[in-house]
Amino acid sequence: MKIIYHCFGGSHSSVTAAALHLGMLNRNRPPTVEDLMKIPYYDKTNDSDFGSIRYMGTDEFGNEIYVLGKKSLGNRYGGILMGVAEILGIPDQLIEVNCMNLVNWSMKIGGFTSRRLRLELLGRPVVVWGTQKAFYQLVNLVEITRLKAMRTKFSAQAT
Amino acid sequence: MNIIFLGTTGIHHTLIAAHLYLGKLEQEGYANLKFWDDRNKEVLGYPIFIDYDKKRNKIYSLGGGWEVLMTQKTIEQLVKIMDFSEQDLVVKPIFIKRERILLLLYKIGRFKIVNRLVLPVINYLIKKEFTAIKQQVEEFKGGVRFA
Numbered sequence: 010m011k012i013i014y015h016c017f018g019g020s021h022s023s024v025t026a027a028a029l030h031l032g033m034l035n036r037n038r039p040p041t042v043e044d045l046m047k048i049p050y051y052d053k054t055n056d057s058d059f060g061s062i063r064y065m066g067t068d069e070f071g072n073e074i075y076v077l078g079k080k081s082l083g084n085r086y087g088g089i090l091m092g093v094a095e096i097l098g099i100p101d102q103l104i105e106v107n108c109m110n111l112v113n114w115s116m117k118i119g120g121f122t123s124r125r126l127r128l129e130l131l132g133r134p135v136v137v138w139g140t141q142k143a144f145y146q147l148v149n150l151v152e153i154t155r156l157k158a159m160r161t162k163f164s165a166q167a168t
Numbered sequence: 169m170n171i172i173f174l175g176t177t178g179i180h181h182t183l184i185a186a187h188l189y190l191g192k193l194e195q196e197g198y199a200n201l202k203f204w205d206d207r208n209k210e211v212l213g214y215p216i217f218i219d220y221d222k223k224r225n226k227i228y229s230l231g232g233g234w235e236v237l238m239t240q241k242t243i244e245q246l247v248k249i250m251d252f253s254e255q256d257l258v259v260k261p262i263f264i265k266r267e268r269i270l271l272l273l274y275k276i277g278r279f280k281i282v283n284r285l286v287l288p289v290i291n292y293l294i295k296k297e298f299t300a301i302k303q304q305v306e307e308f309k310g311g312v313r314f315a
Binding site: 011059060061062073075077079080081082084085086087088089090091092093094095096097099102103 | 170172212213215226228230231232237238241249252
């Protein structure tokens with residue numbers, strides 16, 4: 010199964026969620042700056058990465074985890090992804106997770122300053138702070154996604 | 169094979185492109201097409217199934233909002249990630265000169281009263297672009313390779 014976490018830039022919330030899913034971050038405490046900067050793609054993307062589905066790793070159940078930046082296309086993008094999966098006849102092989110709801114103002118302002126304005130020195134501390142604030146909500150989202158993936162897998166095996 | 173006609177909205181110019189491709193629309197009587205300006209369909213984001221062509225390919229129409237090329241890139245990558253190829257799904261973007269105005273009008277027209285005013289303008293814009301849409305469909309027909 011493929012799991013795609015998506016957010017505006019595919020650089021902060023989706024990448025953090027994917028890292029949590031893959032066990033790259035300790036889910037019992039908020040990550041430090043060093044923890045976050047070790048994650049592939051965290052605050053490192055550029056404009057050409059918008060719309061690219063980037064591979065982050067494979068979890069212990071064999072699910073491939075990806076991240077995606079979709080700009081401001083919102084929930085529609087989830088519909089597009091699942092619609093394509095349905096056209097291909099494999100809707101049970103894909104889970105799309107919209108992380109936008111968990112993006113707080115610190116992440117928005119910090120992310121914009123760091124990635125769009127290229128002022129990493131100013132933006133990065135703000136976006137890291139925002140990520141730390143949203144951390145436990147992201148943990149919750151990832152746990153729900155992992156359960157959903159297991160449930161989908163078991164129901165597919167049963168049928 | 170599946171073919172998706174992709175544009176800023178999936179219920180206007182791409183809908184016409186899909187019908188032109190299917191040979192179901194020779195003249196400009198598109199306002200009575202099924203799914204024309206169907207906002208309930210558009211808002212879901214799912215590709216809208218139009219019909220089968222003569223070779224049993226499934227034809228869809230899809231709106232990608234402000235980011236048509238980005239959406240095309242994502243869909244093409246997703247197809248590869250899911251272990252399929254362009255023999256299974258092809259995305260054909262349809263561009264018109266006034267596509268941004270069209271999308272803006274679509275967004276403004278979300279309220280029923282406003283929509284009554286906006287819809288004739290959308291119809292007028294599409295009428296102006298009809299030849300360009302037809303040309304892109306003809307080019308695509310000539311170039312697409314079927315499985």
